[in-house]
Amino acid sequence: MPNILLTRIDNRLIHGQVGMTWTNWLGANLVLVADDLLAADETQQSLMDMAISGSAESRYFTLQKTIDVIHKAADRQKIFMVVRTPQAALQLVEGGVPIPAINVGNLHYAEGKKQVTKVISVSEDDIRCFRALEEKGVHCTAQGTPDDKKTPILSLINQE
DSSP, X not given: OOOEEEXXXXXXXXXXXXXXXXXXXXXXXXXXEEOHHHHTOHHHHHHHHTTSOTTXXXXXXXXXXXXXXXXXXXXXOOEEEEESSHHHHHHHHHTTOOOOEEEEEEBOOOTTOEEOSSSBXXXXXXXXXXXXXXXXXXXXXXXXXTTSOOEEHHHHHHOO
C-alpha cells in the first residue's frame, strides 16, 4: 500500500505553505500533485517546484495516472498528495486510491459559492463531494497550517 501521509485540497496546489511548511512538517519526500491541467503544463510545474522543500521530489500526474500508478509507489516514498478540488479527491477515492483523511486548505470564493471560512468557499457540488467522501470513511478537516486546529469541514458547511 502506498505511504500517503496526507492528502490536501488546495486550489492553489503548490505554494510556500504547501511546498515548505506542510512538506517539512509531514517529513514527506514526495509531493504528488494529481491534477489534469497541471500535468500538461511544464511551465507551471517548474514554477511550483520552486516552492517545494529541497528535501522533497515532485510528480505531476493526471487523476487517472494517479489511480493507475499509486499502488506501485515504493515503500520509501513518503507521499504528500495535493489536489485542486473536492471533485478530484472523490474521483481518486472512487478509483481506489487509499486516502484515509483529507486536509482542506484553500477553496477560492466564486459566484454561487458559500464562504465557510476566510479561505474556504464551497459550491453545492463541493458539499455533495465532501458528504460522499465522509460516507466512504474519508474524514475531511479544514486546517490552514499544521499549528491550526482541525475543524471537520461538514461542521463548517452546516453552520448558518
